[in-house]
Amino acid sequence: MIYAYVHMHLTDMTALAAYREKAGAALAKHGGAVLSAAPQPTALEGKLPLPDMAVILSFPDKEHALAWIDDPELTAVHALRQAAGDVSVILIG
Template identity: 55%
Template sequence: MIYAYARLTVNKPDALTQYREVADSALAKHGGRVVAAAREFNALDGSPDAPDAAAILSFPDREAALAWSNDPELADVHALRRSAGRSDILLLG
């Protein structure tokens, strides 16, 4: 199992709503799923710059995560997420 951290700064909430409608099935295509998601945060240490939304994603392995990210059939889904605002996703490992 491998995880990814998704961090979004949202300037188009409607686009984010549309993305959420298709995100789960796009992740599932490559064995991925949302482990946790939040729009409210509490700093446990330091003074981090909190995003508008964040999620922890899980994938069976690194190859599945990369396949999800690079799948040409999911290009519109990724473009929709990016259209909501800034989208940063880090593969953890």
């Protein structure tokens, strides 16, 4: 199992809502799932700016995670996430 951290500073809630409608199926296509999502995460240590939304995704392995992010059939879905604001997706592992 491998995980991805999604760090979101949101500016377009309409795009986020549209993304949420499609995100589950897009993740599932590559064995991914949302493990946790927090609209108001809490800093335990450090001074990095907190996101408006923090999400932890799981994938069976790195190859599945890369297949999800690189899937040309999911370009429009990824564009919705990107249109929601300043978003970073970081693979952990």
